[in-house]
Amino acid sequence: MKDPEIAEKVKNVPIIVRLQGTNAEEAKEIIDNSGMNVISAVLLKEAAQAVSKVMA
Amino acid sequence: MKIHEYQAKEILKKYDVAVPAGIAATSVDEAVEAANTLKKDGASLFVVKAQIHAGGRGKGRTKKNNAKGVVLCKTIEEVKETAEALLGDVLVTIQTGEEGQLVQRLYVTDGVDIKKEFYLGILLDRANSKNVIMASTEGGVEIETVAEETPEKIIKEWIEPGMGLQVNQARRIAFALGLEGKALKSCIKFIMALYRAYEETDSDMFEINPLIVTPDDEIFALDAKVTFDGNALYRHPDLAELKDEAEEDPFELEASKYDLNYIKLDGNVGCMVNGAGLAMATMDIIKLSGGEPANFLDVGGGANVETVKNGFRIILDDPNVKAILINIFG
16 A cells, blocks of 8 residues: 555554454564564454553 | 434424424524514514534533523514624533534524423333333423433333334323323324324434423424434435534544544544454453554455555544554454
C-alpha cells in the first residue's frame, strides 16, 4: 500500500500489527524485513505487550 | 437513525396522530413568516423550539446568548427575538454533553393550552421480545427519573406479536392515565394511530413527552422523538432521506461512505480488526495495556486495499491517536 499522505502521518504513530492464522510466521517475516516502522506479533499477548511498551 | 422533532411530527400527521400546527424555519425571516401563518390560522401563542437530535432542550441553554432551547412567545416580535438568539448558536442540554449542538433549524408551533401532561412511549422490550407501550401521568419531565424514583407510576402494555395492539389495551392505558369522556376516547384513538405509525415505519422508538390534554379535553403530542431502525431503512427510502448529516459525527459519516463499520470513541490507541467480536476483544486488550480505544473498526471479511487505506486515513485523522493496533485473524 503506497500512499504518501498516509505514509507521512504514520511516521509519528507507532503501528503494532498482530497477524495470526495461515502463513502467520511468513507474514511476520515480510513485515519485519520491510523496513517499515511497524512492530509485528503473532500472539495477541505479544501485541498487547508491544502496546504497553509504546504507551509507557 | 434519529430525526428531528419537526420531521417526526410530519410523520405523525400522516398517520392522523394529533399534533399542534407547526412550521420549520431555518432563518429569522422564515420563523417570523411561520408565526404569521400560524396566527392567521388562529394561534395566539407560539412555541419556538430548537431542532437538534437531542432531548432536554427546554432546560438547555445556548453558549453565546444563553437562550433556552424551547421558548414560549406571546407576540411575533418575541418569535423574531427568540429566532435571532437561537439560530447559529450552540445549545447545551443534559443529553448533548458539554460540546452542545449547533442550532440550524427551529420549529415554530401553535402554543396550545395545557391542562395535563403525560408521558407516552413505544419501544421494543428486548427482555420480553415484544413491543411495549409505556405511559405515565408524570409527563414533561425526565422519564428516567420517574423510572428510578417512582416506577409504579409507569404503566406498561406489551403487544403480542402476530396479534397487534388491541383496542382494550389502548383503553386500559388511557384509563390508567386518569382520563374519561372525550379525552379518554381521543387518547384511545391517539394510541392506536401512534402504534400503527411506529410499526409501519419500522421504528426503534417513539417517544411523546409530553402528551397533553388541553382544557377542551383534546389530546396532542407536544413533542415527538422518533428513532428508525437503521437496518430497515432499505425498505423505507423516503424515511432514509430524512437523515441530517450535520448531526452525525463527521468521522462516522466519512467511514460510512466506505462501508466501514466504525464508531468514534475518545481514546488514544486506534484499532483496525477483522471481525466485530475480535474488535471488541482488541479494545479490551488496549485498555489492559494502558491505552484507551480511540475507535471501534471492523473491516470485516470483505476488506480490500481501498477499505484498509480509508480505515487508516480515518483513524490517523483523529489527533488523539498515539498508536494503532491492527489485529487480523485469518
